[in-house]
Amino acid sequence: MSTLTPVLTDTWDAEQGWKLETYAARGGYSSLDVAFAMSPDDVITAVKDSGLRGRGGAGFPTGMKWSFIPQDNPKPKYLVVNADESEPGTCKDIPLMMGNPHVLVEGVIVSSYAIRANKAFIYIRGEVVHVIRRVQAAVAEAYAAGHLGKDIHGSGYDLDVVVHAGAGAYICGEETALLEGLEGRRGQPRLRPPFPAVAGLYASPTVINNVESIASVPAIVSNGAAWFASMGTEKSKGHGIFSLSGHVQRPGQYEAPLGITLRELLDLAGGVREGHQLKFWTPGGSSTPLLTAEHLDVPLDFEGVGGVGSMLGTRALQVFDETVCVVRAVLRWTEFYKHESCGKCTPCREGTWWLVQALTRLEHGQGSEDDLDQLLDQCDNILGRSFCALGDGATSPISSSIQHFRDEYLAHLSHGGCPFDPARSTAWAGQEVSA
Amino acid sequence: MATNQLDDKTLTELREIAARYPEPRSGLLPMLHLVQSAQGRITPEGIEACAAILDISAAEVSGVATFYTMYKRHGVGDYHVGVCTNTLCAVMGGDEIFARLKDHLEIGNDEVAVKRQGDSRTVSLEHIECNAACDYAPVVMVNWEFMDNQTPESAVQMVESLRAGHEVSSTRGPRLCTWREAERVLAGFPDGRVDEGPTAGEASLAGLRIARERGWTAPDPEQVPAVEAGEGEA
Numbered sequence: 001m002s003t004l005t006p007v008l009t010d011t012w013d014a015e016q017g018w019k020l021e022t023y024a025a026r027g028g029y030s031s032l033d034v035a036f037a038m039s040p041d042d043v044i045t046a047v048k049d050s051g052l053r054g055r056g057g058a059g060f061p062t063g064m065k066w067s068f069i070p071q072d073n074p075k076p077k078y079l080v081v082n083a084d085e086s087e088p089g090t091c092k093d094i095p096l097m098m099g100n101p102h103v104l105v106e107g108v109i110v111s112s113y114a115i116r117a118n119k120a121f122i123y124i125r126g127e128v129v130h131v132i133r134r135v136q137a138a139v140a141e142a143y144a145a146g147h148l149g150k151d152i153h154g155s156g157y158d159l160d161v162v163v164h165a166g167a168g169a170y171i172c173g174e175e176t177a178l179l180e181g182l183e184g185r186r187g188q189p190r191l192r193p194p195f196p197a198v199a200g201l202y203a204s205p206t207v208i209n210n211v212e213s214i215a216s217v218p219a220i221v222s223n224g225a226a227w228f229a230s231m232g233t234e235k236s237k238g239h240g241i242f243s244l245s246g247h248v249q250r251p252g253q254y255e256a257p258l259g260i261t262l263r264e265l266l267d268l269a270g271g272v273r274e275g276h277q278l279k280f281w282t283p284g285g286s287s288t289p290l291l292t293a294e295h296l297d298v299p300l301d302f303e304g305v306g307g308v309g310s311m312l313g314t315r316a317l318q319v320f321d322e323t324v325c326v327v328r329a330v331l332r333w334t335e336f337y338k339h340e341s342c343g344k345c346t347p348c349r350e351g352t353w354w355l356v357q358a359l360t361r362l363e364h365g366q367g368s369e370d371d372l373d374q375l376l377d378q379c380d381n382i383l384g385r386s387f388c389a390l391g392d393g394a395t396s397p398i399s400s401s402i403q404h405f406r407d408e409y410l411a412h413l414s415h416g417g418c419p420f421d422p423a424r425s426t427a428w429a430g431q432e433v434s435a
Numbered sequence: 436m437a438t439n440q441l442d443d444k445t446l447t448e449l450r451e452i453a454a455r456y457p458e459p460r461s462g463l464l465p466m467l468h469l470v471q472s473a474q475g476r477i478t479p480e481g482i483e484a485c486a487a488i489l490d491i492s493a494a495e496v497s498g499v500a501t502f503y504t505m506y507k508r509h510g511v512g513d514y515h516v517g518v519c520t521n522t523l524c525a526v527m528g529g530d531e532i533f534a535r536l537k538d539h540l541e542i543g544n545d546e547v548a549v550k551r552q553g554d555s556r557t558v559s560l561e562h563i564e565c566n567a568a569c570d571y572a573p574v575v576m577v578n579w580e581f582m583d584n585q586t587p588e589s590a591v592q593m594v595e596s597l598r599a600g601h602e603v604s605s606t607r608g609p610r611l612c613t614w615r616e617a618e619r620v621l622a623g624f625p626d627g628r629v630d631e632g633p634t635a636g637e638a639s640l641a642g643l644r645i646a647r648e649r650g651w652t653a654p655d656p657e658q659v660p661a662v663e664a665g666e667g668e669a
């Protein structure tokens with residue numbers, strides 16, 4: 001059994017892998033005719049049977065989401081691809097779109113066909129110009145080759161795709177805020193229900209899926225649901241891209257069946273930075289509670305990570321060694337949430353501001369142990385009371401770090417400041433030529 | 436720039452953007468990118484033009500322009516340098532890089548460095564959030580192109596090359612264009628640089644290289660037994 005299973009990453013070492021010619025030579029766009037020979041409902045069933053769950057963080061079953069689109073609703077249906085990738089640590093969709101944009105376009109076509117959409121949007125965060133170039137060009141090439149437009153492959157099915165650049169706002173990764181952005185408004189989340197499946201873009205039935213979810217669809221349709229389901233674990237099927245960053249020897253993208261462990265991934269990546277040990281890590285971005293060396297053997301699937309009080313999230317494995325001050329790390333993430341809070345609801349808008357104040361004081365060694373409990377109280381006032389999951393996510397690094405590293409917070413108080421030397425954590429630490 | 440009025444070509448292109456969408460207002464974000472490309476920032480005239488085309492109020496357009504961080508009320512340099520200081524990059528050295536650049540350029544966050552005698556181009560500096568390139572930390576973006584695995588020294592050298600007008604390329608992308616040219620791509624007008632740069636950077640290939648070495652692949656579809664219908668619904 002292969003430990004790594006390159007599917008979406010498989011073409012990344014190809015010369016000009018972003019070009020249609022390269023992609024087509026490897027069988028690209030062959031899932032279209034397979035899908036067009038099926039009814040749209042059968043495509044949905046295949047995706048359901050594959051067990052594919054959303055790769056954007058929450059892990060909602062993709063086929064089930066598609067089946068919620070009310071087909072008796074006379075309004076047009078839309079597919080929107082969430083390519084906002086901004087969750088700190090997450091860095092898989094960007095290289096995927098840069099190296100293999102056609103697999104996303106192919107996935108968009110098959111997925112749109114399944115939900116009977118004739119218009120699809122790819123919403124890409126604006127801060128990645130070259131990635132946007134590659135996706136724009138892939139869409140243009142697909143039109144020219146007859147994979148997009150009218151009567152695709154003679155099937156009678158029409159599809160238009162618009163590539164849309166965002167403009168810098170983490171909250172626009174939240175699906176209803178993304179729709180606001182796509183409608184030309186401030187990216188503030190919408191009240192649910194109604195869910196986007198019923199009233200999404202332009203109040204029409206809309207499916208929103210992550211880049212990697214949609215890009216996984218062509219191989220499911222071509223190779224079969226059983227093929228996809230033969231990878232992964234019982235309730236977390238298939239392949240996923242795991243992104244290792246930070247204090248590891250070979251950071252990067254590792255595509256593996258869900259359920260691989262951090263220990264296995266670290267083995268492949270050459271281990272933690274030479275001469276250092278793992279201290280803490282995020283399983284799926286900064287909004288997923290921190291884990292420690294104790295959790296090296298937790299299966300990285302939805303249930304496994306959920307079982308130890310965190311979340312699989314986006315498989316953004318940010319690895320920090322013992323030189324890193326957890327308070328510094330958490331304060332920086334908290335500043336991020338404060339900056340990115342859209343301001344719509346009070347618990348998050350005011351709460352993230354207070355969290356930054358409290359953490360800053362603690363980092364400077366001011367206050368007392370009571371302040372830690374107050375910090376946890378503040379988290380309680382945000383968690384579950386915020387309008388969207390950004391507020392919840394903001395509390396994850398704080399509560400989990402206090403749970404695992406309470407003593408380190410206290411050390412700041414007894415030390416009168418941070419006891420760590422940030423210079424020891426840098427990529428070039430220890431490499432300076434000493435005089 | 437004597438007048439801030441948008442030229443006819445830009446106005447035509449703004450309408451073109453709005454026409455891509457079932458409802459024209461959806462074009463607003465890319466339209467504002469085009470305003471920045473044409474005018475170097477979000478100008479009152481640009482806001483008025485978008486409002487007129489979309490038949491909404493200038494206040495509504497302004498409300499959108501102020502919400503998103505990529506829209507600038509004041510000008511930026513020909514090369515806008517963004518240093519990622521989100522946790523992972525900060526820890527890996529982004530904080531040091533940002534401090535060094537501030538010091539070297541003698542500016543604060545979100546400011547444009549003075550154009551010295553002999554400089555042919557300007558640079559501005561900003562600290563940015565995670566740019567989805569954490570496996571290349573510490574990350575610097577220039578006009579939203581990746582400059583991976585930077586050090587304080589490499590970053591200083593890079594801004595000096597940019598100011599001198601030398602050609603600089605993204606570490607896994609094209610030759611850098613100016614900020615205004617990049618904004619035009621974001622508005623949906625390709626610039627022909629798509630085929631520059633590699634398919635993927637080294638870190639992106641880390642897992643694939645190991646899989647190739649060890650002969651690891653995804654399962655062969657021929658070898659997989661059929662799934663029972665309805666299994667995925669459990």
Ligand SMILES: Cc1cc2nc3c(=O)[nH]c(=O)nc-3n(C[C@H](O)[C@H](O)[C@H](O)COP(=O)(O)O)c2cc1C
Nearest residue numbers: 054055056082084085086173174175209210213389
């Ligand atoms: C604050 C916030 C940011 C998010 N950012 C992203 C993102 O960048 N990309 C993404 O696919 N999903 C993101 N999500 C999740 C989306 O809301 C949504 O669940 C997802 O796009 C659904 O696609 P999937 O089912 O294919 O995973 C974010 C959610 C929240 C609350």
Ligand code: SF4
Nearest residue numbers: 342344345348388391
């Ligand atoms: S939780 Fe934060 S980001 Fe979400 S709606 Fe409230 S203020 Fe906005």
Ligand code: FES
Nearest residue numbers: 519524565566569
């Ligand atoms: S933290 Fe800097 S790119 Fe992700």
